[in-house]
Amino acid sequence: MDTRWLSQPELAAWVRLAAILELLPAALDTQLRRDAQLTHFDYYVLAMLSEAPDRTLRMTALAERTTATLARLSHVVQRLEARGLLERFPCPEDRRATNARLTDAGRDTVVEAAPGHVALVRERVLDALTPEQVGQLATITDAILRRLDPDARRTAIYERYDR
């Protein structure tokens, strides 16, 4: 099987995307860690809970929304619980299941962290683009996600944010 190497325009796009893959998560983590002692993933977990009814979700549902394995989520939730940002309790309906609920302290943390996080996303990403480019980016990332996550586990809950 002979390889189709990348054309010059493809390489130009890929090299830059790969660089962003390396730099952007680091930038997000640095800001949130500095301002809220939270990783980007921690923040995402808390944010998903804060938008859920009764600020509560089952571990499996939370794992889907954050595209994490249950093992990873379990460790993260354990740490967040130790810090009092959320609490776990057995699910009444299914005794195998565990629910995670955001505490008031967790809610405060998200509310305080959000403005700085959004500001960084603007500063490093969205404000660098024209409105037209923002639309193009949504279309392009949507196409890539179909390949990357065919079941759209992560973006499922965002279907309301249609393009």
Place this chain on the structure above:
Amino acid sequence: MDTRWLSQPELAAWVRLAAILELLPAALDTQLRRDAQLTHFDYYVLAMLSEAPDRTLRMTALAERTTATLARLSHVVQRLEARGLLERFPCPEDRRATNARLTDAGRDTVVEAAPGHVALVRERVLDALTPEQVGQLATITDAILRRLDPDARRTAIYERYDR
């Protein structure tokens, strides 16, 4: 300071980009780890060396090209050296400096790993896009990188891959 929250189109783009940030590196790592026992970062280090004159670079230069800290690179290079994929030797011109050179075994590893890696990049990213979208992606990622990495450390060597 009151926050400018994201508009609906901005949110649509950001949610998808954030999902890609989570999923794409994992996909790249999984493939390379399975097929070549290499992380994406390992691969990148070897690839940068393979393109350098005499397959040799100073640690600092290698760190710039891979956007890594020297500490991270030092650990990674140590492991790759233990596996015989590269070798370190003191730089003759500056006795503070260390050079890293790709061994023949390292060269073979890159050559064997490249096709599978490129195939995945095509399958999950580039082949999902029209040629026009590939161009848009290059433009957009270029604009973001200017904010993220003003000195263009990582993409500097790729200036020849102009848009």
Place this chain on the structure above:
DNA sequence: CCGTAATGGTTGTTGCTTCAACTATTGCCG
């Protein structure tokens, strides 16, 4: 219903990244 498979979740280990501390050169400035 009984046994087995599937689901839901946790925990321990290993590997990689980050951070801080440290050593060894080299460059520079008075």
Place this chain on the structure above:
DNA sequence: CGGCAATAGTTGAAGCAACAACCATTACGG
């Protein structure tokens, strides 16, 4: 040319993620 700062790199400890093994509960097929 002596001293101090900057450069180049390494190392060890601490934290987070991935993987595999594990336990408990529920669903299902005969």
